[in-house]
Amino acid sequence: xxxxxxxxxxxxxxxTINHPTRAIRDIARLVPEWNLLVVGDxxxxxxxxxxxxxxxxxxxxxxxxxxxxxxAPYNHYVRKNIGYLFAIEKxxxxxxxTDDDNIPFDWYPGDIAEVLEARLVNKQGWENIYTxxxxxxxxxxxxxxxxINESLRSPSALANREEHRCPIQQYLADENPDVDAVFRMxxxxxxxxxxxxxVIGRGTWCPFNSQNTLWMADAFPYLYLPCTATFRMTDIxxxxxxxxxxxxxxxxxxxxxxxxxxxxxxxSLIRDFADEVSGYLNNAAIMAMLSDLDLSGTGGEANLHQCxxxxxxxxxxxxxxxxxxDCWLADLQxxxxxxVRKFEAATP
Numbered sequence: 424x425x426x427x428x429x430x431x432x433x434x435x436x437x438x439t440i441n442h443p444t445r446a447i448r449d450i451a452r453l454v455p456e457w458n459l460l461v462v463g464d465x466x467x468x469x470x471x472x473x474x475x476x477x478x479x480x481x482x483x484x485x486x487x488x489x490x491x492x493x494x495a496p497y498n499h500y501v502r503k504n505i506g507y508l509f510a511i512e513k514x515x516x517x518x519x520x521t522d523d524d525n526i527p528f529d530w531y532p533g534d535i536a537e538v539l540e541a542r543l544v545n546k547q548g549w550e551n552i553y554t555x556x557x558x559x560x561x562x563x564x565x566x567x568x569x570x571i572n573e574s575l576r577s578p579s580a581l582a583n584r585e586e587h588r589c590p591i592q593q594y595l596a597d598e599n600p601d602v603d604a605v606f607r608m609x610x611x612x613x614x615x616x617x618x619x620x621x622v623i624g625r626g627t628w629c630p631f632n633s634q635n636t637l638w639m640a641d642a643f644p645y646l647y648l649p650c651t652a653t654f655r656m657t658d659i660x661x662x663x664x665x666x667x668x669x670x671x672x673x674x675x676x677x678x679x680x681x682x683x684x685x686x687x688x689x690x691s692l693i694r695d696f697a698d699e700v701s702g703y704l705n706n707a708a709i710m711a712m713l714s715d716l717d718l719s720g721t722g723g724e725a726n727l728h729q730c731x732x733x734x735x736x737x738x739x740x741x742x743x744x745x746x747x748x749d750c751w752l753a754d755l756q757x758x759x760x761x762x763v764r765k766f767e768a769a770t771p
Contacts, residue, residue, distance in 0.1 A: 431513050431515070434457065434510035435460065436520045438462040438500060441688070444523045446522075446527070447473055452475070461479065463478060463502075464499075464502050467481075490750040491754050494746065496650055499650070500633075503633075504646070508751075508754050509758075512761045519637050524686055525685050531683060532594075532682055533682045535637065537589060539620055539622065539677055540620075541585075541619070541622045542581040542582055542583065542585075543585065543587065544580075547627060548627070549574065550628065554574065554575065556617060564601050564655070565706055588673070591636065591665060591669060592636065592679055593631040593635070593637075593677065596681050596684060598614065599687040600685065603703075605696070615681075618680065621678050624675040626714075630659045630663065631678070633648075634685070644724050645723075647727070649734075651743060652739075656699065656701055656702045660709065660734070663706075663713055712737060716730065728752070
């Protein structure tokens with residue numbers, strides 16, 4: 424197994440309840456210059472092991488010293504939060520996240536840079552970003568259902584190519600992209616994307632997910648997956664909060680061509696639908712509420728706290744979410760301090 428200290432600044436974080444999949448093995452083979460971290464849960468096989476992968480068992484998560492390890496629910500996607508903290512403590516400057524059923528193309532992960540030359544969406548309000556990459560009737564998971572028809576009538580105008588600082592970048596995925604249960608229950612066939620990088624900025628809203636997403640260090644506080652959201656909404660509601668916080672700091676969100684394709688794990692579409700109902704009913708209102716917040720241009724973690732307080736006060740998240748967010752922020756500070764001490768110790 425390669426050393427986790429060898430290339431400590433770049434990490435890929437995945438969570439799984441399955442034995443090592445083709446996706447995990449292919450990522451480990453293709454990107455030996457990255458650290459691949461797989462976060463286990465109580466349903467993960469006890470004998471989990473894969474060459475070139477750092478596996479973080481449930482027992483080890485508890486021993487890390489992070490308070491969130493003890494309060495985050497088990498058998499839930501949000502155990503991935505522990506993986507983010509582990510990677511940051513070990514030295515991560517970049518985190519790339521995906522899932523165990525997303526298979527990389529041979530050129531994965533592609534070019535990694537916070538400043539991109541791309542075209543900006545010239546529109547205020549909701550934007551169906553998939554219209555810039557496909558002519559199919561398709562929309563990203565988390566997009567308000569009541570706006571789908573309107574979003575598909577014609578793609579929004581794009582500005583000329585310019586440089587944009589994008590601390591969060593969503594790479595798309597072919598074949599089985601991240602769409603909602605309504606789409607899957609009403610549409611058949613694989614989906615493929617083409618097109619150049621597209622960027623959204625302040626006042627433009629589009630959900631992004633955790634299927635194939637790059638996070639730069641400035642955006643690390645926003646990695647937190649809310650623990651009282653449903654499995655199908657935790658990364659979507661995270662994306663709404665991350666957007667308004669990134670915009671407050673004059674950043675933008677990039678959507679980029681696929682670097683993976685998904686061979687989807689078995690899902691119950693009706694169960695997915697039930698898990699998504701809170702989003703179908705509330706996503707438009709949530710984004711409007713968050714966008715109305717008066718966020719500071721320099722208050723990343725304070726802004727995050729304000730966003731979650733508004734989500735709890737409005738009843739979208741449970742009151743216990745604030746305690747878990749506070750654990751996350753305290754653990755994040757601890758992880759960053761450990762990282763700084765390691766850097767100082769290694770500097771001549």
